[in-house]
Amino acid sequence: MNRHHEESIDKFVALYKDDPAVLAILLGGSLAHGFAKPESDVDIMLIVEESDFQRRKNENELAFSVRENICNYPGGYIDCKVVSLSFMNTIMVNGSDAARYAFQDSKVLWSRIDNLLELVSLITRFPIQDQERRRTRFASQVLAWKWFYSEAVKKDNLYLKYLAIQKITLFACRLILNENQLLYPYHKWLLRVVGNASRKPIDFDKSIEHLLAHHTLDGVNAFCEQVLRFVELDPSSLDWPNQFLHDSEWNWIAHEPPIDDL
Numbered sequence: 001m002n003r004h005h006e007e008s009i010d011k012f013v014a015l016y017k018d019d020p021a022v023l024a025i026l027l028g029g030s031l032a033h034g035f036a037k038p039e040s041d042v043d044i045m046l047i048v049e050e051s052d053f054q055r056r057k058n059e060n061e062l063a064f065s066v067r068e069n070i071c072n073y074p075g076g077y078i079d080c081k082v083v084s085l086s087f088m089n090t091i092m093v094n095g096s097d098a099a100r101y102a103f104q105d106s107k108v109l110w111s112r113i114d115n116l117l118e119l120v121s122l123i124t125r126f127p128i129q130d131q132e133r134r135r136t137r138f139a140s141q142v143l144a145w146k147w148f149y150s151e152a153v154k155k156d157n158l159y160l161k162y163l164a165i166q167k168i169t170l171f172a173c174r175l176i177l178n179e180n181q182l183l184y185p186y187h188k189w190l191l192r193v194v195g196n197a198s199r200k201p202i203d204f205d206k207s208i209e210h211l212l213a214h215h216t217l218d219g220v221n222a223f224c225e226q227v228l229r230f231v232e233l234d235p236s237s238l239d240w241p242n243q244f245l246h247d248s249e250w251n252w253i254a255h256e257p258p259i260d261d262l
Contacts (some may be wrong), residue, residue, distance in 0.1 A: 031043065044079070050084045139231065146220060150220075161215070165215050
């Protein structure tokens with residue numbers, strides 16, 4: 001963290017800490033994770049009273065940026081997300097890895113909440129009870145997208161090729177994160193976090209780079225085989241078509257589908 005980041009944070013805290021609706025202010029993002037550069041923005045989470053959270057939700061004010069009179073460096077700004085304690089408890093119980101990771105490494109800048117650190121610790125705990133099941137589900141995605149890649153090669157479908165490579169990369173990395181009991185940080189920091197993982201196939205990071213830049217059918221098959229061998233899964237033991245059906249094609253049954261599939 002640079003001095004201009006610290007100055008921006010101090011100004012923001014001074015501006016918001018006297019608001020009676022504000023319960024706590026957390027530092028997140030690249031500054032908290034240790035990934036920041038001098039030009040990085042400042043990611044802040046405001047924890048507010050439930051009534052204020054609902055008001056902001058209704059008025060589409062749960063995410064906002066602050067630039068003027070706060071950040072005094074070129075391109076600098078505060079990227080702020082607003083949450084409530086009940087919303088944080090929902091994340092603790094049902095949150096996605098990405099929602100949990102947003103709180104990982106977070107720093108308490110100011111707080112009126114006694115047990116805030118305990119709650120953050122519970123939110124960012126890896127769901128060890130799901131590890132074995134996740135291994136099967138992620139491996140099934142790898143196999144499904146390996147098949148899609150082969151179909152893309154047959155049909156010379158460039159769009160499907162690139163989509164399949166992205167998905168294979170994603171779920172291979174998710175397998176590695178799962179083996180290391182690490183939360184999935186979402187796409188921006190995925191390769192960075194996987195790069196720091198201790199348990200993974202030899203030269204895995206270089207293999208990912210090569211796969212993304214120089215993918216071929218033989219290369220994709222070899223990469224997928226290496227990853228599944230590392231997690232000790234035999235492709236013949238996985239009913240990936242039915243698992244893919246459940247996780248991807250039928251993802252609309254219990255709730256609204258993700259925006260990609262509307």
